[in-house]
Amino acid sequence: MLPRIDRRALPPLVALLALLAQASVAADYVYVAETQAVARKQGSVLAGKLAWQCQGSRCTIQGPWEAPGVAACQALAREVGPIRSYGRAGRMLGAAELATCNQGGMVQMPSKAISAVRLPAVIQPTVTGSASGAGLRTGAILFTGTGGPLLPARTAGSLGLRATTAAIRFQGTGILLARTPIEPVTLRVPEITFTGTGSLE
Amino acid sequence: MSFRSILLSAFAVAAVSGVVTPAAAEDFTLIVPVRLAALPPEIDGFRIQCGASELPVRVGATGTTVGGGISPVLPLSGGGFTGDVTIRFNASPTGDPARAATYSCWLRLNGILAGTRTEWYGTDGNNPASPMRSMTGEPPVDVPVAAGATIVHGVKGPLR
Numbered sequence: 001m002l003p004r005i006d007r008r009a010l011p012p013l014v015a016l017l018a019l020l021a022q023a024s025v026a027a028d029y030v031y032v033a034e035t036q037a038v039a040r041k042q043g044s045v046l047a048g049k050l051a052w053q054c055q056g057s058r059c060t061i062q063g064p065w066e067a068p069g070v071a072a073c074q075a076l077a078r079e080v081g082p083i084r085s086y087g088r089a090g091r092m093l094g095a096a097e098l099a100t101c102n103q104g105g106m107v108q109m110p111s112k113a114i115s116a117v118r119l120p121a122v123i124q125p126t127v128t129g130s131a132s133g134a135g136l137r138t139g140a141i142l143f144t145g146t147g148g149p150l151l152p153a154r155t156a157g158s159l160g161l162r163a164t165t166a167a168i169r170f171q172g173t174g175i176l177l178a179r180t181p182i183e184p185v186t187l188r189v190p191e192i193t194f195t196g197t198g199s200l201e
Numbered sequence: 202m203s204f205r206s207i208l209l210s211a212f213a214v215a216a217v218s219g220v221v222t223p224a225a226a227e228d229f230t231l232i233v234p235v236r237l238a239a240l241p242p243e244i245d246g247f248r249i250q251c252g253a254s255e256l257p258v259r260v261g262a263t264g265t266t267v268g269g270g271i272s273p274v275l276p277l278s279g280g281g282f283t284g285d286v287t288i289r290f291n292a293s294p295t296g297d298p299a300r301a302a303t304y305s306c307w308l309r310l311n312g313i314l315a316g317t318r319t320e321w322y323g324t325d326g327n328n329p330a331s332p333m334r335s336m337t338g339e340p341p342v343d344v345p346v347a348a349g350a351t352i353v354h355g356v357k358g359p360l361r
Contacts, residue, residue, distance in 0.1 A: 030324065030334075030336070030341065032336050038252055038266050038268075038269040039266065040265065040266055041265065041266070042252065042254050042266055042305070042326075043256075043326070043327075053325065053326050053327065054326070055305065055307060055322075055323075055326030055355065056250045056252060056269065056305075056307060057250075058322055060324065060325075088336075089336050089337075089338065089339045089340060089341050090339040179292075179297055179298065179299065180297065180298075180299035181299075182228060182298045182299050184226040184227065184228055184229070184230065185228065185229050185230065185301075185360055185361065186226075186229075186230040186231075186232070187229075187230070187231055187232070187304065187360065188232040188234070189231055189232065189233050189234075189304065189306055189356050189358065190234075190353070190356045190358070191233075191234040191235070191236060191353065191356075192233060192234070192235050192236075192249070192306065192307070192308050192353055192354060192355070192356060193235070193236040193237070193351060193352070193353050194236075194237050194238075194240070194308065194310075194333065194344070194346075194350075194352055194353075194354060195237075195238045195239050195346065195347040195350035195351075195352075196238070196239045196240045196241060196244075196280070196344050196345060196346065196347060197239060197241075197345040197346070197347050198239045198240070198241060198280060199241050199345065200241045200243055200314075200342060200344065200345065201345070
């Protein structure tokens with residue numbers, strides 16, 4: 001005979017079963033982040049709570065995350081430099097998400113668009129949201145300009161203003177960094193070798 | 202093939218293989234012996250990338266990169282290549298060449314997969330025998346390895 005279950009206990013029980021089912025089928029994905037230049041840190045790189053493996057301009061990590069997160073991308077970019085591509089096979093961050101990733105979470109708008117704001121304009125500066133796993137989806141940021149030009153049309157030179165500023169002077173040291181001179185290093189490294197089967201099958 | 206294109210190709214190969222001596226030596230010159238064989242027809246070239254960093258080599262090390270360089274895509278002949286690839290580079294403007302302690306060099310295979318040009322990399326920088334994988338497409342595609350073959354797609358060691 002089955003035990004009697006209090007009906008109030010059913011919803012949490014169902015949720016627990018769903019979580020267990022999800023955990024049992026969770027797959028690991030290989031995530032790859034390509035940096036725009038050689039990564040500033042090599043080897044094991046801790047970005048947020050994630051330990052990436054970086055070699056050259058490529059960082060990899062394996063984990064159960066279904067979709068790439070902009071927040072995790074930002075954490076990695078802070079450690080290794082701007083990111084060129086980020087995600088796993090079939091789920092890559094888009095251009096806008098990559099731009100947000102490389103701006104460290106700041107949404108940057110062209111200065112001309114900002115200057116073009118005139119009433120009535122709708123600006124919603126408050127953004128709220130919650131972090132979930134490795135991703136963060138914020139509330140929408142709205143920006144409405146007038147669509148009109150920044151300044152009234154005028155003929156070039158019609159104001160006739162002319163000014164002479166003080167001279168701009170800058171005295172450098174002639175070098176970017178004080179470096180210790182070195183003897184150039186020439187090294188023959190161990191062999192790189194790969195023998196395939198002649199086919200990708 | 203015209204005489205001019207033959208001359209240009211010869212110059213390109215010579216430049217990569219280190220025959221042409223630059224006027225001033227770069228901070229680092231790494232000569233990388235490369236032996237590739239029996240690669241599938243989808244893979245038509247490869248690149249060698251090298252870097253120098255500050256920390257001593259150890260598994261899982263995190264080191265500040267001093268500088269790095271990469272060869273152009275070099276063509277394969279009959280699915281293979283045997284020869285030296287020389288990578289010359291200077292420390293980056295923010296890197297101090299005197300602090301460089303270690304080098305690392307690795308292989309990038311280049312080819313076309315499902316109509317898209319792509320590259321195959323080693324999946325684990327700390328394991329030079331890990332699979333060479335292209336992330337283009339679903340699922341990712343590994344390059345099969347000949348039975349018993351020794352695979353070394355990355356090397357690292359002390360610079361001095």
